Every structure is written in structure tokens, then in C-alpha cells.
Ligand SMILES: Nc1nc2c(c(=O)[nH]1)N[C@H]1C(S)=C(S)[C@@H](COP(=O)(O)O)O[C@H]1N2
């Protein structure tokens with residue numbers, strides 16, 4: 001098999017994928033101690049590192065991705081500060097995504113504590129609508145029952161580069177999705193220890209990655225029902241190891257089925273609120289989608305948007321790699337993953353004739369709820385020519401992936417069918 005010289009014309013992974021390893025990687029090291037003074041974030045913003053400030057310690061945020069082992073080998077780097085990078089679909093073929101192949105999505109720098117794996121002074125504060133405020137050290141957290149689950153983690157903006165008309169934001173292709181194994185404690189066990197008041201509506205989650213420019217830190221929240229769901233974790237390990245610096249050491253949220261931005265990294269505060277969390281990243285168009293279908297390019301009033309929560313059904317073709325050349329009458333192994341937010345995968349169909357005919361694939365069920373399913377099949381093409389392998393997943397509610405991407409202003413929740421071009425020669 002070889003790469004073809006042929007350049008398919010539609011917009012997809014292969015458009016920009018090739019040169020994935022950056023050699024001219026950032027050399028300037030920006031290391032800035034953060035002056036985490038209360039006044040920095042302006043009146044009314046409680047987004048401070050309470051656990052640390054109480055002890056007179058301020059977190060230090062590094063703007064040095066290399067210190068955190070970034071970029072990972074073969075990564076397509078979108079930006080260095082903040083660091084954002086993903087992998088080509090054929091590099092995501094593993095059943096459980098190795099840490100080395102998990103995309104990274106940061107809104108600001110990486111806390112120095114995470115880089116140094118330094119737990120000193122770290123506390124997880126639980127406050128707000130609780131009967132008893134908590135400040136838990138790592139030793140306190142490890143005393144709760146530990147749960148291990150494989151969970152798909154996917155950035156809300158994955159697939160953004162496929163939106164027409166183009167939208168602004170990190171131009172994720174298809175690789176800002178992964179399914180690693182996460183170990184940690186149930187968020188509800190911790191919240192129950194604090195005693196959730198009946199006034200609790202939502203959480204406001206905070207991390208240690210406070211921006212050095214004094215802008216409001218990245219903070220999002222989840223409804224109290226999702227926080228109390230048995231599958232929602234405060235993860236302490238990824239693929240059996242303490243969390244890597246880039247993925248949230250020492251603790252992060254895992255909110256299965258939901259967009260990645262719900263999964264706060266470098267977690268140090270869960271503020272239980274009596275209203276929907278109203279941080280900057282919960283407001284305006286941030287992580288919000290139109291409440292009704294809009295015309296491509298339209299910008300609906302913010303009142304007509306809703307918070308993006310769970311993913312809808314989607315699939316990824318991880319084999320074959322895009323643009324390979326095959327021989328006629330030789331079976332082609334086709335494989336990939338499929339997942340569906342809060343729903344289950346029912347079947348995955350493939351087509352090689354632009355959707356005229358479909359063939360069902362063999363489905364391998366997920367290891368646990370919220371892990372991705374795998375699917376595979378063999379295709380034999382008898383005539384030479386240009387083909388596209390299309391995959392279309394269906395969930396248990398009968399919903400399938402769209403053929404054309406429905407549009408929204410920020411390019412969220414893209415789940416258009418994946419198309420992999422190949423050529424067949426006699
Ligand atoms: N503290 C903090 N948590 C965060 C973010 C962040 O910038 N800061 N990014 C979020 C977004 S948008 C995504 S998609 C996931 C990415 O997780 P990963 O980098 O482990 O893949 O983390 C989420 N949690």
C-alpha cells in the first residue's frame with residue numbers, strides 16, 4: 001500500500017493532516033508566577049484558588065508546553081500557548097486510547113504543580129450549597145471507593161474545521177476525541193460527604209490553571225443531577241498512572257457522554273450553586289448551541305441558545321488511513337469506533353459508493369457504558385477507481401449521523417459522517 005498522489009476535493013482530515021510533527025517547536029519558555037490576588041478577576045468573581053490562598057500559597061502557571069511533555073509524537077499542533085493538539089484518525093485505532101495519543105485541549109497554561117507532580121498544599125474545596133464545607137487533601141480522596149471506567153472524552157469543537165461556512169476557534173479535524181481508562185472517586189460520594197442542600201442546582205468547577213493575564217479562569221459546571229450520577233468521576237489516574245500534567249494532575253472531572261469542557265482539569269474547587277453556573281465560559285455563545293435549527297451562517301440571539309451537554313451519535317474510521325492505494329479484488333480491512341453520548345450504539349453501516357448501498361459492520365460492544373464501541377468489516381472492490389469509505393453510526397433511539405454538518409456559530413458538536421478516500425488499482 002502506498003500514498004496516492006491524488007488529492008480529493010472535499011474537506012476532511014487529509015486536507016491539512018500531513019506534516020504533523022513540529023520541528024520548529026516553541027523555544028521561548030514563558031514561566032510566569034501568577035499573582036493570584038483576589039482583586040485580579042474583578043468584582044463578583046469568586047474564581048480564586050481558595051484551597052491555596054487560604055494557606056498563603058498562589059499557584060504558578062507555566063506557559064511551557066515542553067515542560068509538560070508536549071507536543072506528543074505525531075501530534076498535529078494547533079497552538080502552543082495555550083497548547084492544543086490532536087491526532088490523525090488512523091493513529092487512534094487502539095481500543096483504549098494510550099495517553100500518548102490522547103488529544104490535549106488547554107485554554108491557558110499548565111500549573112507548575114502538575115509539571116512537578118507536586119501535591120504539597122493541594123486541596124479540593126467543596127463549598128456553596130453544602131451543609132459542611134470540605135477541603136480535601138489527596139489522602140482524603142484516596143480513602144473513597146475507587147472506580148475505573150473507560151470513557152470517551154471529546155472536545156465540543158471536534159470537527160469544527162468541517163463546518164461550512166467556516167467558523168472561528170481551534171480548527172479541530174476529527175482527532176479531538178479519545179477513549180482512555182480513568183480511575184477515581186465518584187463525584188457524588190464526595191458531594192454526599194459535604195451534604196448537598198436542596199437548594200443545589202448546578203456545580204461551578206474550577207482548576208489551578210489561572211490565566212496569567214488576569215482574565216477570568218476557565219470554569220464550567222454541570223447540573224447537580226449529572227454531578228450526582230454514579231458514573232461522574234473525580235479522576236486521579238489515566239490509563240493506570242497518576243494524571244499526566246497535560247491532562248489535569250492531580251485531579252480532573254470525568255463527565256461521561258458530555259462535551260470535554262465539562263471535564264475540568266487541575267480541579268481544586270467544586271462550588272455547589274443555587275443557580276446555573278454563570279461564569280464566562282457558560283455565557284454568550286461559549287459552549288452553547290442554537291435551541292432550534294438555524295440557517296448556515298446565521299447568528300441567533302444568545303437567548304435562543306442552550307448549553308451544550310451530551311454528544312450525539314458519531315463514528316470514526318481508524319483503518320485504513322486516508323489516501324492509501326489498494327488492488328482490485330483484495331479485501332480491505334475497515335475498522336473504527338462509534339459512540340453516542342448518553343445513548344448506546346446500535347449499528348454502524350459503511351458505504352463505498354457515496355451512500356447508494358450500505359453494508360452492516362460487525363459491532364464489538366463497549367467495555368462499559370460510556371466507552372466507545374468498535375466496529376470492523378472487510379470490503380472488496382472489484383473495479384479500479386477513486387472510492388470513499390463512508391461510516392454511519394446509529395444509536396439505540398434510531399438517530400444516525402448526518403450526511404451534511406448542521407451549522408452553529410461556534411462549530412460545536414460536529415458529527416457529520418467520516419469519509420476516507422482511497423484509490424483502487426488493477
Ligand atoms: N482547568 C481546565 N480544565 C479543562 C480545560 C481547561 O482549559 N482548563 N479544557 C477543557 C476542554 S475544552 C476539554 S475538551 C478537555 C480536554 O481534556 P484533555 O486535554 O485531557 O484532552 O478539558 C477540559 N478541562
Ligand SMILES: [Mo]
Nearest residue numbers: 155156260261
Ligand atoms: Mo473542549
